[in-house]
Amino acid sequence: MSIQQDNKLQQIISHAKEYGFVFPSSEIYDGLSAVYDYGPYGCELKKNIRDYWWKSMTQMHDNIVGIDAAIFMHPTTWKASGHVDNFSDPMIDNKDSKKRYRVDHLIEAKAEELAQEGKKDEEATLLKKMDELLAAEDFVGLKKLIDDNNIKCSISGTANWTDIRQFNLMFKTEFGAIASDNADDNIVYLRPETAQGIFVNFLNVQKTARMKIPFGIAQTGKAFRNEIVARQFIFRMREFEQMEMQFFVRPGTEGEWYKFWKEERLNWHLSLGISKDKYRYHDHVKLAHYAKEACDIEFEFPIGFKEVEGIHSRSDFDLSQHQYYSKKKQQYFDNDINPETGKPYGNYVPYVIETSIGLDRMFLLILSNAYEEEVITKEDGSTDSRVVLHIPAKIAPVKLAILPLLKKDGLPEIAKQLLEECKPHFKCFYEEKDAIGKRYRRQDAIGTPFCVTIDHQTKEDNTVTIRYRDSMKQERIPLSKVKQLVLGEI
């Protein structure tokens, strides 16, 4: 990574803060690590990205419908999904080798060693004690057990250990205002992914919306992960928003649908006018146990190529797990005729293709792609600079700035009339302060694609100057065409 690129992320962070896109969370209290708030322009941009995704998924595909599931879900959901078991192990680090171990693995390895030395009794005692301590979640006791048995790191060969810590990716909270006798009864999690809200509603949606396979369920919403290391601005946050679509297909057809969505999703990105060179696929070689195929769509951020979206062929893993844990059938009856047998395909648990994109990452993608510090040469040969956000017009926070050239001679009145006309259709910004050039630059900095200026000539022939953000070109168009022109571009 070059110094220049490092600076670019810095500049984007500064710009995002200065112009009201992204603030550190609770900044007056020194912020909260890896949590950010979206400001006035940021939340408009974020909402526009979300809307654009939502529309392209649910409106442009007539076999995809949306839901909005709760963030709280029944705790068993996360047992079924595997999150409880996979993300809550006590871990310990060796300070010399910097190697991190799962505590149970570390102690079991020592037990194995004892067994090979023929010390069967000691092995049994050790394992028994470990089980007791693990069950009691006695981390101090476990640490002592490691020390007492002189367990060493296999790499550094030292016994210089950190304290034992529980790493749990999921945030826990208590459900219900009254504490139960058994504290565990009250635990609920903040969802670490939105996908499960779709899976548990699979049959509700399929039946009520009368969907036939293949069909998809889309959802946007917050998810929470207690990341060990959360950094790189809004790229990895502890609270983030996902835009997910689970596409349910007949087993055996998942390969072609995986291929379809892989292309379809990249095309969505390109439809925003972003260069294809900035994107690449990263096909997963090491697959999760349930996945058949998986890839990431990566974008060249200022911090290098990073995942912005994942496309996964998840087989019937999730629905089958929920079927097992809930003891409720998660099957679909397929009336289509199987040409091989001449009979309907019948009952099966559908396979799933998932497309999952991080909204906050998409936001950072748009900012990174849009941010430019431009040096412009003026007519007299002197140079000037401007900071401009080349945000696609469709998702720009403000679409049109309406600027009377002077704040007198009736110009503001005409401008305000135009504002009233356009306001119901798209986000506008009105300003009469300062010189016109300064106002243009301010709009460049927040990525407003169009500015119109009302001048004295407007009073004579009802034309205005429209000025384009990216080219800085100006042209005169009839006042009455302004709304139409902007609507055509967004």
Next chain:
RNA sequence: GCCUGUAUAACUCAAUUGGUAGAGUGUCAGACUUCCAUUCUGAAGGUUGUCCGUUCAAAUCGGAUUGCAGGCUCCA
């Protein structure tokens, strides 16, 4: 989590061996101004991230802590 760096006004940065914190930009009010950061007048805005210590005196020295950035590690 470990290591490194860093923190002064909204932003970018000054402040000599420790000696009462300044500038530019921006913001706000007003005047001027006929198309890309014009000019003029005035104003607001900082217990120097936080806490503790050394000192007659700390933005400056020391310790701790928090945030941010990077490297490693971890995770998806």
